[in-house]
Amino acid sequence: MKKDFYEILGITKSANTAEIKKAYRKKALEFHPDKNPGNAEAEEKFKLAAEAYEILSDPNKKAKYDQYGHQAFDNGGGGGYGGGGHMNMDDIFSQFGDIFGSAFGGGGGFGGGGGGSRRVKGSNLRIKVKLTLEEITNGVEKKVKVKRKVQAQGVSYKTCSTCNGQGQVMRVTNTILGRMQSASTCPTCGGSGQILDKKPTEADSQGMVLEDETVTIKIPAGVVDGMQLKVSNKGNDAPGNSIPGDLIVAIEEIEHEFLKREGENLHYDLYISFAEAVLGISKDIEAVNGKVRIKLEDGIQSGKILRLKGKGVPSINGYGTGDLLVHVNVWTPKTLNKDQKHFFEKNIDDENFIPNPEKSDKSFFEKVKDMFS
Template identity: 35%
Template sequence: MNDDYYDLLGVSREASTDEIKKAYRKLARTLHPDVNPDPEAQDKFKKVSQAYETLSNPDRRRQYDMGGGPGMGGFPGGASFDFSDIFDMFAGASGMRGRGQGPTPRQRRGGDVLRRTQVSLRDVVFGTEQEVSFRTAVGCDRCQGSCCEPGTSPKRCSNCSGSGHVQKVAQSLLGQMVTMAPCPVCGGHGDVIESPCTQCSGHGRVPSERTVTVRIPSGVEDGTRIQLRGEGEVGEADGPSGDLFVELSVTDHDVFVREGSDLVTRLSIPMTAAALGASIPLETFDGERVVEVEPGSQPGEEITLKGLGITPLRRATRGDIRVELDVKIPTRLDEEQRDLLEKLASVRDEEKPAATSGRRGHTMFGKLRDRLRER
């Protein structure tokens, strides 16, 4: 018993062509073999497709309505069946159609460039500008990025008529399927360069050495990357340029070490300066400053010089310089020096220092005297 095509599509006999097409697309979304692997669904899809092919064609529909009956359509007989109406419902077909909508531009974005450069700690404190040189691609000055010899221009591809794609027909169980592919003659561009530029070989760019001035802000850290947009490689065929990334390497300093926004240094002073106090000059990045050592300063104590450190990124307040005191105790004394220290120990009643818990119980002079007596 033959199926009624109108019943298969779920439309009335007075349905318009658009209504028939809409009904078919709705059924195809659920019955197509790529969506529904059920054998019964596949069988029904064939019948629905046959019904659609017949009723969507005015002549075949007229013959069917006049009693021509099922089988008037070309699907079962192996004639061509155009699935373009449902291609964009499935990923593979929609991707091919998308690529065939127009030629591919020759222009391509240029690549990014990474260069490394060294900066000093002084540059980190105040910021600086530095020139960075690198090998890259620049626009061709002969063809101005057109890729053609001066006086010539690309010609429309005769193989694809400038569309950039060609049709391919493949046989399948459901009939003939039409797909799109890039034109093999023009590479999908839609035109052909018959006279490429002799300077850039038809690429629109040439290798060259460039020098760029990089502004390095204060507060950068080792490994910081600075991005300069549009300063990288020029793209092919005058395409947009890539970016330049400059990675910073901060060199070690002889005096200071960075800790956050502070600069830290160690100041070695004699035992007498720690005991009596002293004013000691220190060369900083802002010029010479005086470190005031208070009488009785202990080893490891810190003295802060405000506002002479680093200005962190995106902040306006500079850090400090922290000076750690390293008190040097003499290891060799002559007789006069020893007598003086022993007299001082006697005056301070430190000839026999009392033991206290922990190493910090010894006074500075008591430790010095013990060390001398051990010799």
């Protein structure tokens, strides 16, 4: 069982943003690689602290975690945690390295010693993927072509002379409290510790070229319109000893011709004639994975809602599958011939034609209330 994020950082659920950041910095410094070279247990605790901070420092992710716990992210929702449990050490230093301040030399790896340069992460790419309701319900694998910046063949880099390969420059300033030393990202190499040495003619000023790449994206069932998924390391490269950025995939849902989606539930409007409502009938209706036959009892009323269990959309968080709600609408004819009109005039006062709802028949507002509860 996964350990509670609040317990990992040693805080309570009421902790504010500043307290969460302070607690993470304390844990990160305690288990930092420069203090624990070659210590596998410290490495694991360092990554867990980063994972906890990744979730709790984001208000939206924190709210989901407080409501659902680890299950809110275990099935691909939003592309996973995106935190320590799913990143390598370079990812952690790239995203959270500034929190460590000048306490260490800018990252490095376990067993690598202090004072090394950190690997810069390339920029992210963003694309939009359109999905049908069928693809969303069943999950799908999409292949997309993206243009990525990658390091050119034959390009080489050399140690940055400004920071001597450290990726940071140290500054000493005089204050009323005395001489203070601070570290900041090297302005020459951008923190990578390397600058361009040789490049082929087709490369840009950073030694990069644009290349087309086909990327396979596994999209889990139950995604929603506007959700973003992350494909790690499929963004742009950065110069030098860097790691690629990520490919951010925004989901766009294509509206279905007959079915309307509401969370995990689907809605279908079924129109039947007055005669069909009186006599009862079997009907084929549109479901997400093909047609489904339902039987309408004789005397069915307009506004009746039939619930087909498990015929909706799977939950992105693994909490089962929604239902298909069939809304029965009795179509009143607008024009009648002479014989038809005579039939209804003859029966207008018949007791079988006079509305007489039973106590068990719910009103429209009660049905709406039930539908949303």
